[in-house]
Structures are given as structure tokens and as C-alpha cells.
Amino acid sequence: MAEFMTGLKRSCYCGEPRLSDAGKTLTLCGWVQHQRDLGQLIFIDLRDRSGIMQLAFDEDTDREVFQKAFSCRSEFVLAATGTVRERTSKNPDLPTGDIELAVTELRILAKSETPPFAIEENSKVSNETRLKYRYLDLRRPDMQRILTARHRIVKTAHDYFDDNGFLEIETPDLIKSTPEGARDYLVPSRIFGGKFFALPQSPQLYKQLLMVSGFDRYMQVARCFRDEDLRADRQPEFTQIDFEMSFVEQEDVMAIGEGFIKKAYKDLLNMDIPTPLRRMTWQEAMNRFGSDKPDLRFGMELHDVSDCVKNTEFKVFRGALAEGSVRGINLKGKANDLSRKEIDKLGEWVKSYGAKGLAWTRLADKETSSYEKFLAPEEVQAIRTALDAQPGDVLFLVASDENSVVYASLGALRCELARRFDLIDKSKPCLLWITDFPMFEYSKEEGRWMAMHHPFTMPNPEDLDRLESDPGSVRSIAYDMVINGYEAGGGSIRIHDTELQARMLKALGFAQEDAERRFGFLLNALKYGAPPHGGMAWGLERLVMVLLGIDDMRDTVAFPKVSSSADLMSNAPDVVDEKQLRDLSIAVAKE
Amino acid sequence: MAEFMTGLKRSCYCGEPRLSDAGKTLTLCGWVQHQRDLGQLIFIDLRDRSGIMQLAFDEDTDREVFQKAFSCRSEFVLAATGTVRERTSKNPDLPTGDIELAVTELRILAKSETPPFAIEENSKVSNETRLKYRYLDLRRPDMQRILTARHRIVKTAHDYFDDNGFLEIETPDLIKSTPEGARDYLVPSRIFGGKFFALPQSPQLYKQLLMVSGFDRYMQVARCFRDEDLRADRQPEFTQIDFEMSFVEQEDVMAIGEGFIKKAYKDLLNMDIPTPLRRMTWQEAMNRFGSDKPDLRFGMELHDVSDCVKNTEFKVFRGALAEGSVRGINLKGKANDLSRKEIDKLGEWVKSYGAKGLAWTRLADKETSSYEKFLAPEEVQAIRTALDAQPGDVLFLVASDENSVVYASLGALRCELARRFDLIDKSKPCLLWITDFPMFEYSKEEGRWMAMHHPFTMPNPEDLDRLESDPGSVRSIAYDMVINGYEAGGGSIRIHDTELQARMLKALGFAQEDAERRFGFLLNALKYGAPPHGGMAWGLERLVMVLLGIDDMRDTVAFPKVSSSADLMSNAPDVVDEKQLRDLSIAVAKE
Structure with missing residues (x-):
């Protein structure tokens, strides 16, 4: 059986010691990257999340320890105690390349079967195998780097919004189904047989309610869910960095949004983004670039x-x-x-x-x-x-x-x-705001005007008189933050007036009864004094992609789904026990 | 229709100005707490999340502005510009009680119907009404204070764990159903008709996989879901402050856990908690207090x-x-x-x-x-x-x-x-660790030994030889953090050895096939070199309750569910369209 840590204390990470530590006794822990057996000499490269340290075993090493080192294979987990000493042949490519650990005590904390692929940067392996053995794929330095960066961006968000007086308030994940746009994931209720919760596509309604509640400045790193047919840049569950604020106009929201992205670039990449960001109206972006997320590089x-x-x-x-x-x-x-x-x-x-x-x-x-x-x-x-x-x-x-x-x-x-033709100047990122989106777009499928953003977006007051007569010409107070040709974030000023909200839902073709049933709690809330408010959200996965220059969204997620929405590692979704379904008063429908 | 913020900029919050600001021109925004009409004089107490400012309207006030002030009712939303001046009759109970704002410009940003209850601390109102109008309930200063404290605790967690080298890594919410203990919430898959995802009861398996992946120190503020019959201190969705670390023993995990709780008390309550915390074995706690979460006050x-x-x-x-x-x-x-x-x-x-x-x-x-x-x-x-x-x-x-x-x-x-008999000394909190929990408890219902914590908990190596022969005497390396008689948090060292994990599942009566189907991905992961690891988690709602001395868990959640799991505000769960069910290949079962 594997050995334990009993009585052992790790001194530091493998990648940390330097030549100045020579002579010190350290205990290091990690995984075997390589074992090289040179007869009288054995070298083991020990890897942890910080880097690699060479463990050395030679004629001076205790024979039992030497034998243990001899038995080590790739991905064995070790704890090694020994003395730091200068190497005879140094490796200038490694931060720890001047030194090695002359091991005096070795524990094999866990053995490993031969992994299905080598744990190294850009290891050649199919996506399917990577995802099936995700726990091994995540050992690769590039994946470690990406998830570390993701953590850093999220921490920056928590810090920035806290510094600016925003409160993180969690909104529920088990909510009412109010589909408008994408499909909801549903969750059958056990206690109310035949009724369902839905998982949120965004915290939109709840963050507006928090503004009605007077929280004034809200933020959340919020999990969202959309049951759509997946593309390479979609995940069924994804994360938004979401904020909302009261008593503001578009300029105030943009200033807060710019402050965050500036800090994210600085903290993560030590890059200075000049603000205020460039702006372009939706119409100009379409005319000049044929896109509402133009790449101006x-x-x-x-x-x-x-x-x-x-x-x-x-x-x-x-x-x-x-x-x-x-x-x-x-x-x-x-x-x-x-x-x-x-x-x-x-x-x-x-x-x-x-x-x-x-x-x-x-x-x-x-x-x-x-x-x-x-x-x-x-x-x-x-x-x-x-x-x-x-x-x-x-x-x-x-x-x-x-x-x-x-x-x-x-x-x-x-x-x-x-x-x-490689025409893109990748030396510096290009950020801009797209403003003045159309309020509506006509859906030929549905034969009606749809909200381009959502039904709670404030129309431009200048265009209000055309809301019914010429919806296509009405602009909204909505804005997207575009980075390198991707829609990294977006938001809007919301409607805070009961009558205008009712007028908007009518213009969108909602029967009053239907609107009441779906959004009644928001419409009611607006009756009790809603402050002018607005906000925005960034897609976290998209943000990580753009900041790090990653092509595949799955690389930004620890345990992603493939395009069928399946998790290849755990084999989810899966069949469940009949009893679970009976408890929920549902049955799988026959063909 | 309501007025807009156009061209207005809020100067500060209502509760911030002081006598030293007299003479300044400010714009304040908020809700009408009271309007007092004294004929030639009108006073309005304007409330926002920071406090209250008195707005004054008198014979010098522009008549149109005066008329607007006259029309204001409770919970109207206002933006008021005016000059700060010393009050003639001061209110020593109010931080802003020395001053008032002599208003020169007033906008009614939104009107309000008469709210169903007064927006004030300890407003007398039924729980049902509070929850139905949660957006108004949340305006009350006590609810604002609680959610602000909740934010502060979460921010402290992000800071503390980041400072200690932990990475926040998000684990999935759409996972495989592996019920052991509480019921899973299920999510029908549209693409794989007849198959289901489950919502996680905790990130347990995934955080262990992250340790196998070499992330070494993980944390997450994680949403969890349990479909249990609710009690006053349960919510179907709740939040855990969760961490896990590699190459550690129980002492290391406890030290990290104590560091967090110490910082939380300091940041939130400016209270110094002496560490290391007192410890007591499970057996001693049961013998002396009849409880594994003894209140020692x-x-x-x-x-x-x-x-x-x-x-x-x-x-x-x-x-x-x-x-x-x-x-x-x-x-x-x-x-x-x-x-x-x-x-x-x-x-x-x-x-x-x-x-x-x-x-x-x-x-x-x-x-x-x-x-x-x-x-x-x-x-x-x-x-x-x-x-x-x-x-x-x-x-x-x-x-x-x-x-x-x-x-x-x-x-x-x-x-x-x-x-x-009011015997509890509430002057200072009492924190302690309970250690050496039994590994198993016998379930008369199931007729078998069950894991007291979960099947991945490390048994005490000293007791391993009795794992099969005398399970009742085997201790686990599990520990709970008890505060004032509540289980605030808990965790364990996990099994990192494939063979021991298999032996444990067998002792728990899992057929190998069943174990493979449910936990196969974890069992596979252990084969490729798992480090010794352990961690713990706190229930965030419980932590807020204990730190603030709150009795009702619902008060710690912005939008809570009642004991039937329903949301009284949005009327969730609710029926959904037939088409949504057809898309998911499910049907509501007939009685």
C-alpha cells in the first residue's frame, strides 16, 4: 500500500529552491516527470505545480533509498528529503537547473500506472483522450497556467468590485422557467410533482430586483446555463462576471467596466490599456466592418x-x-x-x-x-x-x-x-465599445419584432415616439465591450418605469397574461419604486480566451463538456434509478 | 412617466455628509422613508443603503420643486440636488442628524404604490409576506446589514485563500448522479433523451480530482444542492466555502482552517479568536455533552x-x-x-x-x-x-x-x-475542533455500515486492521469545526490509495460493478498517482448565522426558498410548456 505523509512536512515547492539554498535540508513532494537510471546514478525530475527539481541518488545514497528510486516510474508520487547541492552539469533552461537534491529519505506516496499520454506541454493526444483523462490532462503545465490565470482574473474581479463598493450577492440557481431566447435547463420538483425549476440563463431579473431592493451596487461571479446546441465557443454551463448599479447612466457603467478590464490586463499581463476605450456606434461598426464585434487590429x-x-x-x-x-x-x-x-x-x-x-x-x-x-x-x-x-x-x-x-x-x-493571410497585428489588444444597438430585430421565423438584447433594455428616450410606429429605427441604451473581434462583455441601462416596461412587452408581442405569468415578480417590483439602473457582464471563459489568446473554450474550463454536452470523464449525463424518477413524478417518454 | 438620470451625477450616499460639508452642493439619490408636510415646510427623509438624509423644502424653495416634494409618498425614488446646511433642530440619533439638504432641484425617478409593509428594522410582518415581496423586505436595514456581512465573509475567504496560495477553480454543476446520502436534483438531458445530469451535493469528487491533477491547493465558493425535506436550517441550494490541499496531514488542514475563521472574526467583528482552537475527540464530546457539536458556553x-x-x-x-x-x-x-x-x-x-x-x-x-x-x-x-x-x-x-x-x-x-434558563454566556464565541469521528455508523434501515462522513474519508491507519472485523471501532481522520454549538464546517483527510479505496467501498457494501459505475472516474484517477490530500468546507449560510447571531437561515440568503422548497416571490417551481418536456423526452407521470 501507499505510504503516508505521517510526520513529514513539505518545505517548499519543487520550483522554488536556488543555488543560494545549497546546503539546506528540504523535503519536496511531487510527481516523477522522468527517471533516468545510469547504473550507479539515478536522477529523478520531480514535478509539482511550480516547476521541477532534480533528485539525485548515487553511491553515497542509502541502499534502500536507492532501490526505491530505482523502482520509480513516471507519475509516481514522491516525498523526498535531502540536501540541496550544486549540480555538476547545470541546466540553464530550468530555473532550478543549478542545483539538485541529494536524497536521504524517500517515500513513494503513490504508484502510477503508465499514463495514456505524456504529461508535458503540447503533448500530442486526441481531444477525446484528454477529456476522458482530464485529471491527467490538467497536470500539463499549459493547463495549469490557464486555470491559474482564470483564478487571477476572478480574484481581480472580486478585488476591483469590492474596492468600488459593490457587494457580491448570490442569486438563486433554482428559479422559474422564463425562456426567451435560449432553452432552459429544467429541474423537476419532487415536492411539487409535475412542476419544474429552471437553471438561470443569467442573473438578469434577480440583479434588477436587487437594485429595486436598494443594494445600489451588486456583483457576482455567476454560473449560468443554456441548453443550446453547442459550438466550439459555447459550454452548457458557463460563468459570468456580472455587475449592476443604481442611479447611473450609460457613462457610469462604462467607466466601471473599463476600470475592471484595465485592472485585469494589468494584473494578469502587466499590460496598460488606455482608457476611456474607443467607441463606435453599432451602425458604424456594421457599415465599416460588417460586424457588431469588429476586430480593428x-x-x-x-x-x-x-x-x-x-x-x-x-x-x-x-x-x-x-x-x-x-x-x-x-x-x-x-x-x-x-x-x-x-x-x-x-x-x-x-x-x-x-x-x-x-x-x-x-x-x-x-x-x-x-x-x-x-x-x-x-x-x-x-x-x-x-x-x-x-x-x-x-x-x-x-x-x-x-x-x-x-x-x-x-x-x-x-x-x-x-x-x-496573417494580417492581424497581435502585438497589442484592441478594445472598444459598440453603442447604440437597435432595440429590436425582426424575426422572420417568429414573424415579430424581438428584443436584440432583452425585453428589459432601456430604449433611447429620443426614439421613444417610434416604439410602436417604427420599431426598427429605435436604438437601445445597450453597449458591448469588444476585444480583438470577440464580444467579451455587454450590458445596458434597464427600464425602471412600470409603464414603459409594460409598453415594451406589448411592443414585443407579449400578451399581458403571459407577461404576468413569466415576469410578474419583476413587473410588481417596478411598482414599488425602482431606481434608474444598468450594468453589464463578461463571459469569463471568453475573457480568459481573449486575454491568453486561447482558441478552444474548453481549455479555459477545468471539467468541460463536449459539443454534445456530455462529460467524457464521468460519463454524464447517464441513466438514473427508476426510483429517482418516481420520486420526481416524471417518466422517460417513449419514442 | 418616471424621470431619468440624464445629466445628473450622484455626489455621495445619503448617510455620508456631515456638518463639515455645510455649504456644499450635493446630489443625493434614494427612497422616501417619510414625508412630513408642515404646511410651509416639507421634510423628506431620503434613504439609501448607507443611511438617511433629511431633505428640506421651505418658503425659499422653488414652487415647482415644493409641489413635487408635496406629492412624494413613501418609497418614491428621488434625486435631489441642494445645499448642505446645519439643522435648526438636530437629531442626535442619526449620523447625519446635524444637517439637512436644502433642495433646489428634485426629480421623481419613480413613484411607488403603498408598500405592503413599512420598510424599517424589525417591521412587523408575516414571513410569507416578507418572502413574497422579498425585493421590499431586502430594503430593510437589517437585511442590508446581513447581506453586506455575507459579502464581507466571502471576500475574506477569497483574500485569505489567495494569500495562502490556493487557486479558485470552478467545478461543474451539471454532473453525474451518484447519490449517497441525500437525494440529487436531476436535470434531464435534451440531447441524450432519457439520461440525466445531477446537480452537485458538494464538489467532493471534483476537488479530489484536482488534487490528482496537481493543483495542490484549491478553493471554491461553491453552490451545492440537496433535495431533502427542508428544516428551518436547510435550504435546497446553499453555498460552501470549500478547500482542499495536497501533501498534508490533519494538522496542516486545521491550521489553514483556523487561519480563515480567525480572519473572518477579525474582518467582520473585529474580534480576536485565539488559535490553535481547543480540540476534543468525538468520544469525549459525546460522553460530556451528548453531541458531536457541543456548545461549551x-x-x-x-x-x-x-x-x-x-x-x-x-x-x-x-x-x-x-x-x-x-x-x-x-x-x-x-x-x-x-x-x-x-x-x-x-x-x-x-x-x-x-x-x-x-x-x-x-x-x-x-x-x-x-x-x-x-x-x-x-x-x-x-x-x-x-x-x-x-x-x-x-x-x-x-x-x-x-x-x-x-x-x-x-x-x-x-x-x-x-x-x-438563559445559561449561555453570549459575550464571546466558543470554537473548537471535534476529531476522531467514527469511520462508520450502522444504519438499521439499510442493514449495513454507512460512512459517517463519506466513503472517501481516510480511516485512522492505527485502526486499519479492524476495518472488516470491527468496523464500529474504526476512527476516521475527520474533523468538524464547531462554533457555539453549530457544526460550522468539517472535513477529512481522504484516501489516496487505490487499494485502500477499493477495500473501503467493499466494507461499505458496494458491489464492485456499482462502485465502478458511480465513482469509476475517481477510482481510475487514483491509479495514476494521487497525492495524500485533505480539506474541509464551511456552510456559508451557517457561518453567517453563527457570526451574526441569526436564528433563521433564510435571513442569510437574498432569495431563499421556504420549507416546501418553493420560492414565494416568483412562484417557482411552476408548470412548463409541453414542448419543453417533449424536447427533453420526459413526461409528467400520472398518479
Whole structure:
């Protein structure tokens, strides 16, 4: 059986001793990274979360200890006591590379089977195996670094908001189901058979209630749940850094939000982010970058060429103009780096964003174009001028009778080309606010106007008179914080007036009864004196990704789910006992 | 409609200005506590989370502003700009009582209906109404104080553990159902129809996996869920301050635990708790106080009088001795304060703890006793001596062939009498560790030995040879932190050895297959090198109760559930749409 720690006291972490500690007697604990048996000499690299220390066993070592060292294999857990001494052959790549521990006492605290993959940075192993053996995957230095950084960001949040007078108040996880947007996870009630709790998609309603309660400044590192079909950048459970404050306008919320992100960059990366952050309206972001989360670390802006073709004979373009537009981007100087075949593939690719196709002009030595032949020479020239076309450039145009399709297609194409041609300046992060979001967006599926953020978002008072007559033109007091092309956070000023909230729910097509049933407790609360309030939230996983430059959200979570929502390590979800279901008054439905 | 904050900036909180601020122009925001209309004068007490400021309106006030002030009712939300001036009649009970704000500009940010109860400390109102209108209940200064204290304790935990090298790592809320003890809340999976996630009862398995992963020192402020029938001191969702550490023995965990509680008392109450804390074995606590969470702020210890009656003719006592015992307590000097009727009631009451009855002797001017007549004089005398009986005392004895019944009955009686006769010295808190818990307790219901803590608790190595032969005598390396008679926290050293863990599960009656299915991922993890590790957790709600002297756990939670698990404010749980159930492949079972 394994040995115990009885009577042993670890002196410090493996990565901490230095040459100045030579002569000291230390006890170190950790895992065997390598064991090298050189006959009369055995070296063991002992690893813990701080780093590695070389353990040395030689002819002076007690034979029993030597034999134990001989038996050690990778990932055995050891406690070693010995004397720090200078190495004969130093390792300049290791912070502890000048020294080793000449071991006098060794305990094998646990043995290990051969692990399914080597515990080292960038170990080559499939995602499935990593997740199945997550407890081993997490031993790798890169995973340790990421979760340490995640801790640091959360601690910074606790410190920053506490320093600014915010109280962390926990809101419930077992709440009423009020789906609007994503699906709720449901939790059957045992005591009220046939009734259900839901897990919160966000603490939105509760943090508004806390403002009604006079808490004035609230924050929470809050677990949230959305039962959506997962993508690479989604997890069914995720964490928000969430805050809300009373008696404020948009400027006050932004100032608090900027203060946090500035401190996070400083604490984690020792990087100074100049504030106030740049701002851009939603409309400008869409016009110039085709995205409400534009990455400004590179150019390749969108240009509206509708005017250039307003009288064209070319039906594809002309047909777009009444309701939509024709816009383009210019990929500078890459005409010889992008084959006709690759351009055709991009044409297929943009169709997933709703575009009917991609019009292009390649200004290589031999100029080729998919659309210029259909246009008058002055139209061709006008487009080229608008896009600042030079020899060597590639022009891409999208025409659609829906501007949203033009934006989405060109916005995505712009990012894809930048990625492919490495046009992004990664030397410094790019943060900005997007403001003045539309209050509503029209859902063709539902045949009604939906809230772009949520139904509690304050519309811009200047636009209130058009709330019913022209909802599409109403702006909201909502704002997103965009970092390097990702929506890192977002929030809004909320409606604090009962009548305006009722008017908003009506504009969104809620029957009064339905609104009462779902949000009645918030609507009631507003009747008893709600202060003007607003706030925002960051997705913690997204924040870790952006700050550390990680591509896979799963790497930011200790025990993540895969895209089917399953946990490969514990095999969850799983079947449960019939009795558990009976207790809950539910049954699994037959096909 | 309500007015907005547009262009306004709050200067400070209502409770902050002092006489030294006289002459300054300030903007204050808050709720109307009272409006007093004295004809030519109107006073409004404006309340926010910091306190109250008197707003003054007089003949110099702009008429429109005066009219607005006239219209204000309780709980209206105001923003008031004006000049700080010295009051003519001061209020020494109020920190801001020397001054008032002579208002020049007033905005009514929100009106309020008449609230269902007055927003003031100790407002007389039923619990149901408080919880239904929780957003108003939370406006009361006492609730604000409690949630502010809760925030402070949590912040102290984040600071303390970060300072000591612990990383906060979030463990998942959607996990596999492995019920052992309380019922799991289940969450149906949409993608895997017929399978379920469970909500965690604690992060136990995951924090052990993090130790296997080499994180070395983990902490989390973790939401936990138990679907139990609720009592006054239970909530279906609750929060633990949880930590775990590697390469340690019990002493190391206790030292970290003591450091936290010391800091919590200091930060919150400015109170110095001497450490190391007193310790007592489980057996001593049971023998002397009949409880594994003894309140040492008063005496009235239990005494074993079995020896005094070992040869007695009295069957009630003698029958108890083979397997159990006869024990007693002495309520000093209260013989004339406890009527025969009250004693009889206590006799009924202890039956809920399994006792068949309560034997008593009342040493009032006239001595009376329920049992002395059945005993020999020397037996009576021996019992009186053992209990240090003096004139004026009341003696209580419980006899049972199960010691657990004797302990439970007398332990509860001891606390009840202390409460009733106000014997508890509340001037300073009493903290101690209970150690050496039994590893197992026998469940008559299940007909098997159960783990008293959980199946991953390390048995005392000295007792390992009796694991199978005499489980009842095996001690575990588990420890509870008891404060003022409450179990505030607890933990253990865990099993880090694969073989010992397998042996333990076998001793607990788990079939290997069942153990694999439920805890397979932990058992697998132990095969790859688990360090010796241990930790503990505090119940946050309990900690807030104990530190602040609160009786009702619901007062420590912003949005609590009642004992049926329902939320009276939002009316959760509730029925959901059929479509939601169809998506989840479940149906509500018919009766």
C-alpha cells in the first residue's frame, strides 16, 4: 500500500529552491516527470505545480533509498528529503537547473500506472483522450497556467468590485422557467410533482430586483446555463462576471467596466490599456466592418458601392438596391496569392451567411473578374475607385436585398482573409465599445419584432415616439465591450418605469397574461419604486480566451463538456434509478 | 412617466455628509422613508443603503420643486440636488442628524404604490409576506446589514485563500448522479433523451480530482444542492466555502482552517479568536455533552451513572446496561423554576430523540423524584454524588440500551434547558475542533455500515486492521469545526490509495460493478498517482448565522426558498410548456 505523509512536512515547492539554498535540508513532494537510471546514478525530475527539481541518488545514497528510486516510474508520487547541492552539469533552461537534491529519505506516496499520454506541454493526444483523462490532462503545465490565470482574473474581479463598493450577492440557481431566447435547463420538483425549476440563463431579473431592493451596487461571479446546441465557443454551463448599479447612466457603467478590464490586463499581463476605450456606434461598426464585434487590429473595411451601380443594367446588383445594398472589401496585394479555385471556394463559403454568391475582381497581371463584364466601364471604374483598387488587389463584392446578409457575409470574409493571410497585428489588444444597438430585430421565423438584447433594455428616450410606429429605427441604451473581434462583455441601462416596461412587452408581442405569468415578480417590483439602473457582464471563459489568446473554450474550463454536452470523464449525463424518477413524478417518454 | 438620470451625477450616499460639508452642493439619490408636510415646510427623509438624509423644502424653495416634494409618498425614488446646511433642530440619533439638504432641484425617478409593509428594522410582518415581496423586505436595514456581512465573509475567504496560495477553480454543476446520502436534483438531458445530469451535493469528487491533477491547493465558493425535506436550517441550494490541499496531514488542514475563521472574526467583528482552537475527540464530546457539536458556553455536562446502578433491581435502568447506559445531567438551582408539568412535557419531548422517558429528581424544599423510589438508598446516593446534586437542583436521567439515544436525548435536553434558563454566556464565541469521528455508523434501515462522513474519508491507519472485523471501532481522520454549538464546517483527510479505496467501498457494501459505475472516474484517477490530500468546507449560510447571531437561515440568503422548497416571490417551481418536456423526452407521470 501507499505510504503516508505521517510526520513529514513539505518545505517548499519543487520550483522554488536556488543555488543560494545549497546546503539546506528540504523535503519536496511531487510527481516523477522522468527517471533516468545510469547504473550507479539515478536522477529523478520531480514535478509539482511550480516547476521541477532534480533528485539525485548515487553511491553515497542509502541502499534502500536507492532501490526505491530505482523502482520509480513516471507519475509516481514522491516525498523526498535531502540536501540541496550544486549540480555538476547545470541546466540553464530550468530555473532550478543549478542545483539538485541529494536524497536521504524517500517515500513513494503513490504508484502510477503508465499514463495514456505524456504529461508535458503540447503533448500530442486526441481531444477525446484528454477529456476522458482530464485529471491527467490538467497536470500539463499549459493547463495549469490557464486555470491559474482564470483564478487571477476572478480574484481581480472580486478585488476591483469590492474596492468600488459593490457587494457580491448570490442569486438563486433554482428559479422559474422564463425562456426567451435560449432553452432552459429544467429541474423537476419532487415536492411539487409535475412542476419544474429552471437553471438561470443569467442573473438578469434577480440583479434588477436587487437594485429595486436598494443594494445600489451588486456583483457576482455567476454560473449560468443554456441548453443550446453547442459550438466550439459555447459550454452548457458557463460563468459570468456580472455587475449592476443604481442611479447611473450609460457613462457610469462604462467607466466601471473599463476600470475592471484595465485592472485585469494589468494584473494578469502587466499590460496598460488606455482608457476611456474607443467607441463606435453599432451602425458604424456594421457599415465599416460588417460586424457588431469588429476586430480593428487590421483594416480591409467594407465600402458601400451601391451608388456606383444605382443605374446599372446588371440585375444581380440592381435587384439588391431597393431594400439592401452592394458592398465590397479590398484584399490588398494578394492577387497572386489567391487562386481562382480558392476564390470559388470562398464564394461557396459565404453562402452559409445567406449571400447568393461572391462577386470578385482579381487585379493580377492578367485582370479577371466575375462581374465587371456585366457593368458599364464607368460603373467598373467607380467601384474600383470606391475600393481604392490597385494592381495586385483582389476585390470582393456582395449584393443582397437584405443588408444583414451583406454585413454578415463580408464581415466574416474580412476576418477569414485576415486570418488566412496573417494580417492581424497581435502585438497589442484592441478594445472598444459598440453603442447604440437597435432595440429590436425582426424575426422572420417568429414573424415579430424581438428584443436584440432583452425585453428589459432601456430604449433611447429620443426614439421613444417610434416604439410602436417604427420599431426598427429605435436604438437601445445597450453597449458591448469588444476585444480583438470577440464580444467579451455587454450590458445596458434597464427600464425602471412600470409603464414603459409594460409598453415594451406589448411592443414585443407579449400578451399581458403571459407577461404576468413569466415576469410578474419583476413587473410588481417596478411598482414599488425602482431606481434608474444598468450594468453589464463578461463571459469569463471568453475573457480568459481573449486575454491568453486561447482558441478552444474548453481549455479555459477545468471539467468541460463536449459539443454534445456530455462529460467524457464521468460519463454524464447517464441513466438514473427508476426510483429517482418516481420520486420526481416524471417518466422517460417513449419514442 | 418616471424621470431619468440624464445629466445628473450622484455626489455621495445619503448617510455620508456631515456638518463639515455645510455649504456644499450635493446630489443625493434614494427612497422616501417619510414625508412630513408642515404646511410651509416639507421634510423628506431620503434613504439609501448607507443611511438617511433629511431633505428640506421651505418658503425659499422653488414652487415647482415644493409641489413635487408635496406629492412624494413613501418609497418614491428621488434625486435631489441642494445645499448642505446645519439643522435648526438636530437629531442626535442619526449620523447625519446635524444637517439637512436644502433642495433646489428634485426629480421623481419613480413613484411607488403603498408598500405592503413599512420598510424599517424589525417591521412587523408575516414571513410569507416578507418572502413574497422579498425585493421590499431586502430594503430593510437589517437585511442590508446581513447581506453586506455575507459579502464581507466571502471576500475574506477569497483574500485569505489567495494569500495562502490556493487557486479558485470552478467545478461543474451539471454532473453525474451518484447519490449517497441525500437525494440529487436531476436535470434531464435534451440531447441524450432519457439520461440525466445531477446537480452537485458538494464538489467532493471534483476537488479530489484536482488534487490528482496537481493543483495542490484549491478553493471554491461553491453552490451545492440537496433535495431533502427542508428544516428551518436547510435550504435546497446553499453555498460552501470549500478547500482542499495536497501533501498534508490533519494538522496542516486545521491550521489553514483556523487561519480563515480567525480572519473572518477579525474582518467582520473585529474580534480576536485565539488559535490553535481547543480540540476534543468525538468520544469525549459525546460522553460530556451528548453531541458531536457541543456548545461549551455553558456547563451542565453529562455524567455516566451506569456504575451506580450496575446491580439495581430497577429493570428500566438495569435493562439499559448491557448494550447501553444510564446517564444524567444536573440543572443547577432551578428546582423552584421548573414545574412538575413542565418536567412532564420535557419527558414527552425527549421521546422524539428515541428515549423511552425521562427520569428526574427535583430537589426543591420538598424532594420529588420519578425513579428514586425504585432504587436502593445507596444507589440514589451514588447517583446524587455523581451528579453533584445540591438542594435546589433538578436531575435528569436517560436510560437506553442504545448509547446513541442517551446521547441524543440528554444532549438536546441540555441545550433546551440552557436556552430556556438563559445559561449561555453570549459575550464571546466558543470554537473548537471535534476529531476522531467514527469511520462508520450502522444504519438499521439499510442493514449495513454507512460512512459517517463519506466513503472517501481516510480511516485512522492505527485502526486499519479492524476495518472488516470491527468496523464500529474504526476512527476516521475527520474533523468538524464547531462554533457555539453549530457544526460550522468539517472535513477529512481522504484516501489516496487505490487499494485502500477499493477495500473501503467493499466494507461499505458496494458491489464492485456499482462502485465502478458511480465513482469509476475517481477510482481510475487514483491509479495514476494521487497525492495524500485533505480539506474541509464551511456552510456559508451557517457561518453567517453563527457570526451574526441569526436564528433563521433564510435571513442569510437574498432569495431563499421556504420549507416546501418553493420560492414565494416568483412562484417557482411552476408548470412548463409541453414542448419543453417533449424536447427533453420526459413526461409528467400520472398518479
